[in-house]
Amino acid sequence: MNFEHYRNFVAIIDAGTLSAASKTLYVAQPALSNQLKAFEAEYGAQLVVRGSRHLELTDAGRIFYDRARDICNLEDAARKEIQANISGERGTLWLGLTPASPDPVIAGLLSGFHLSHPDVTFEIIEASSDQLVDMLKNGLIEVGVIRTPGRIPSFLLPVSVIEERLMAVYQRENPWLPPQKGELSIRALKEVPICLSRGFQRRVEEVCLQAGFKARVLSVSSSRAMALMWARHGAGVAVTVSPDKQEPEFEGMHCRPLKGRDLHTSRAITVLRERKFSACAAVFAEFCQSRL
Secondary structure, eight states, X not given: OOHHHHHHHHHHHHHXXXXXXXXHHTOOHHHHHHHHXXXXXXXXSOOEEEOSSOEEEOHHHHXXXXXXXXHHHHHHHXXXXXXXXXHTSSEEEEEEEOOOSSOXXXXXXXXXXXXXXXXXXXXXXXXXXXXXXXXXXXXXXXEEEEEOSSOOOXXXXXXXXXXXXXXXXXXXXXXSSOOOOSOEEGGGGTTOEEEEEGGGHHHHHHHHHHTTSOOEEXXXXXXXXXXXXXXXXXXXEEEXXXXXXXXXXXXXXXXXXXXXXXXXXXXXXXXXXXXXXXXXXXXXXXXXXXXX
């Protein structure tokens, strides 16, 4: 028996007669009658009582009708879920990120994508850019958000790019930096205890040397969260990044873009160029392109 025969049985009972069901289904009446007989032979029970004008279900027929309807509903649900998976509306997004908490850009992308695609689940791995590139190569993730100090490797396809710049974040009341708004010269960080995430340590130290002084590093950590902790407690100035056209806001803190050479950076949302990725990843990539 196939699913269509179960659907036909439900339609016969709902229509009340074979002739009425035949007109609704566009299936010849003898064919429907044969399907009904085949079900009765299969289950060894009479399912309907054939009246002159109407079909009546037997007790066995009522059980079969209810189960046939359940089977049809389950098949419909399976079909819808499969189609949703194919279209990217359902499934799992395997995503790699560089540690950057708090991260308003990525948080906005993920929350926005979740609102528009609530049936997609997330498997998120946080690692360095080099590690994420290896994971893309090995198929452990499908989408990677990586930092791009130089050219993106040719085997990666950038979907979107997030342009960023280095910022100084510090308490309004502090002994080192003035409260004025606007850009802050990199030279203003001379003799200032600075707190960095490890991914920016070399860049910041080189920029400081180019400006004629050695950076006074108080703390280096794996993410910006610890650097911001030191700044909130007034122990130093956090040097972190923010989207190029957006200044972050932290209660009671100043956030000023740093002015100088090589102070812009970027992150690329990438996929592996030669590998066909899932519909879910494709939908996410399209979403990122529309938002960035």
